[in-house]
Amino acid sequence: xxxxxxxxEKSVDAHCRYATGLIEVITDDSAVLWNRLxxxxxxxxxxxxxxxxxxxxxxDIISAVRCLLGWALSTGRLDTDFSAxxxxxxxxxxxxxxxxxxxxxxxxxxxxxxxxxxGARDRALVILLNRLGLRAGEAARLTLDDIDWVxxxxxxxxxGREHVLPxxxxxxxxxxxxxxxxxxxxxxAVFIRTLAPRRQMTVNGLSGVVARLxxxxxxxxxxxxxxRHTAATNVLADGGSLGEAKELLGHAHTATTIIYAHADLVxxxxxxxxxxxxxx
Numbered sequence: 001x002x003x004x005x006x007x008x009e010k011s012v013d014a015h016c017r018y019a020t021g022l023i024e025v026i027t028d029d030s031a032v033l034w035n036r037l038x039x040x041x042x043x044x045x046x047x048x049x050x051x052x053x054x055x056x057x058x059x060d061i062i063s064a065v066r067c068l069l070g071w072a073l074s075t076g077r078l079d080t081d082f083s084a085x086x087x088x089x090x091x092x093x094x095x096x097x098x099x100x101x102x103x104x105x106x107x108x109x110x111x112x113x114x115x116x117x118x119g120a121r122d123r124a125l126v127i128l129l130n131r132l133g134l135r136a137g138e139a140a141r142l143t144l145d146d147i148d149w150v151x152x153x154x155x156x157x158x159x160g161r162e163h164v165l166p167x168x169x170x171x172x173x174x175x176x177x178x179x180x181x182x183x184x185x186x187x188x189a190v191f192i193r194t195l196a197p198r199r200q201m202t203v204n205g206l207s208g209v210v211a212r213l214x215x216x217x218x219x220x221x222x223x224x225x226x227x228r229h230t231a232a233t234n235v236l237a238d239g240g241s242l243g244e245a246k247e248l249l250g251h252a253h254t255a256t257t258i259i260y261a262h263a264d265l266v267x268x269x270x271x272x273x274x275x276x277x278x279x280x
Contacts (some may be wrong), residue, residue: 018064039085107217124178129227
């Protein structure tokens with residue numbers, strides 16, 4: 001099949017799985033019968049496979065099917081181009097990412113009970129997510145070996161890529177305070193469960209920490225990814241470039257980061273002086 005350039009291994013595996021599903025539909029006694037393929041068969045597979053999933057996953061299924069059909073056509077297995085007949089996902093407007101207001105971040109931190117081990121961990125987690133914009137999975141995968149205390153750097157791994165971020169003083173201080181009380185664990189994860197078995201937190205568990213703190217603080221329910229959006233928009237609000245936001249977030253392409261420019265414009269509109277009024 002055609003190579004998948006620029007995709008994480010997890011995405012490639014998913015695309016291969018979707019394509020394999022279509023091949024199984026036209027396989028009989030271990031022989032792939034390409035002449036069984038027509039628009040009806042293809043679209044029935046796309047509709048049935050995508051029914052339980054989100055629009056994004058349905059789009060991935062269609063992309064995998066298109067790639068398979070393109071390969072089959074180019075190698076002579078098919079003599080008909082079905083690309084124009086494949087169903088499309090419903091179009092939806094991409095939402096501008098919503099960050100978290102500074103008052104809400106302060107409320108999250110205020111909900112951390114620093115007299116407890118859990119409170120020290122949660123405070124370090126919130127500060128790290130808010131300042132460095134890590135994905136929940138990236139924060140969960142952080143290990144003690146990823147922190148370079150000598151040079152003040154943090155190695156982040158996620159989406160099939162690895163990048164290094166500077167470790168700000170406030171993030172370093174919060175993480176250090178947590179590590180001083182961190183219980184012995186079964187692995188070297190930075191953020192661990194505080195109840196047995198003490199090991200690396202799951203992505204859902206880590207994001208659930210932020211949700212729990214927002215409930216304690218009495219504010220709207222917030223999850224970890226909102227803090228990632230906050231870090232990105234803060235870069236732009238402070239005069240940083242899209243390139244700097246891209247490096248912070250670990251995006252492979254600047255095009256992925258452009259949506260945060262729209263988020264920044266939304267925030268700036270609130271500062272525009274109404275027409276005809278003189279600022280005081």
